Amino acid sequence: MLEIKNIRKSFDGLAVLKGVSFRVEQGDVVAVLGPSGSGKTTLLRCMNFLETADGGSMIFDGEEFLFGKVSKKEISMLRRKTAFVFQNYNLFLNKTALQNVTEGLIVARKVPKGKAEEIGKRALDKVGMSDRYHYYPDQLSGGQQQRVAIARAIATEPEIIYFDEPTSALDPELTGEVLSVMRNLANEGMTMLVVTHEMGFAKNVSNKVMFMEDGVLVEAGSSREFFTNPAEERTKVFLQTIGENGAGEEF
Numbered sequence: 001m002l003e004i005k006n007i008r009k010s011f012d013g014l015a016v017l018k019g020v021s022f023r024v025e026q027g028d029v030v031a032v033l034g035p036s037g038s039g040k041t042t043l044l045r046c047m048n049f050l051e052t053a054d055g056g057s058m059i060f061d062g063e064e065f066l067f068g069k070v071s072k073k074e075i076s077m078l079r080r081k082t083a084f085v086f087q088n089y090n091l092f093l094n095k096t097a098l099q100n101v102t103e104g105l106i107v108a109r110k111v112p113k114g115k116a117e118e119i120g121k122r123a124l125d126k127v128g129m130s131d132r133y134h135y136y137p138d139q140l141s142g143g144q145q146q147r148v149a150i151a152r153a154i155a156t157e158p159e160i161i162y163f164d165e166p167t168s169a170l171d172p173e174l175t176g177e178v179l180s181v182m183r184n185l186a187n188e189g190m191t192m193l194v195v196t197h198e199m200g201f202a203k204n205v206s207n208k209v210m211f212m213e214d215g216v217l218v219e220a221g222s223s224r225e226f227f228t229n230p231a232e233e234r235t236k237v238f239l240q241t242i243g244e245n246g247a248g249e250e251f
Contacts, residue, residue: 001024001025001026001060001061001191002023002024002191003021003022003023003059004020004021004057004058005056005057005058005059006019006020006021006055006056007019007021007046007053007056007057007058007067008020008053008054008056009042009046009051009053009054015215016039016215017039017042017043017046017053017215019056019216020039020043020056020215020216020217021056021217024160025191026159026191027189028191028192029190029192029207030192030194030208030209031194031201031202031205031208031209031210031223032044032193032196032212033196033199033202033209033210033211033212034211034212034218034238037214038214038215039212039214039216041164041165043195043212044084044162044164044193047162047193048079048082048162050084052067052068053068054067054068058078061159065078080156081158081160082158082159082160082161083152083154083158083160083162084153084162085150085164085166086149087164087165087168088169089145089148089169090149091137091145091148093136093138095136096133096134096136097124097129097132097136097137097148098117098124098133098134100148100149100152101124101148101151101152101155102116102119102120104152104155105120105155105156109156119155120151121133123151123152124151126151126154126184127148127150127154127181128177129144129148129151132144132148142169142170143174143175143177143178146166147177147178147181150166150181150182154190160191161185161191161192163182163193163194163195163196164195165195165196166182166194167179167198179200179201179205182194182201182205183201183205186206202223203223206223207222207223208221208222209221209223209227211226211232211238213234213238218232218234218235219231219232219234219235227239
């Protein structure tokens, strides 16, 4: 459903993405791993046009789009098929959980308010927030705020959700509740591309892993192969360095 070809991006002459290519099939849960500064977040932001890539192309649902030459209309169309979950939630602080979920439906998609609230409540129910419809972000824990952000994403019925380090801003005890929601989405067949440091999620939930370093895709393949029989020496060093961080454990 999605293919990225030779995507490139530099900041002030520093190459951050050096020609990355990969495919995502419908129903895939792809964990994107790698040390800080490897280009993972930049990759996601370029794919959702939050940053403008310098070159390469995207094939989405059989149609090819050239990075750097995509029209505003095409970007709008592609964003309607995708959703993005940020590290720091990106909620409106002056709106309730339900209003945060419905805002995009009402304003951007012109869904009638009543219908949007029905959709928003179903999405919040799905992430375990049925008792927090009318709470404001400052009344919610970080894990609850991130679950609202995930509800906002799934309310639009995207074909794929991009997650950018969805648990990195959370205390360890709150991480599990967010990963549990993501695991449920994976079990329901949601296609997801997840930049993460959570090795347990990568091993136990994702079916594919991409390992990036220094703007290059070092290795990509099935999660089982990645953790049990990595092909590249750099991948082996990475796994040894992190000690797999509990990758064999279920969360």
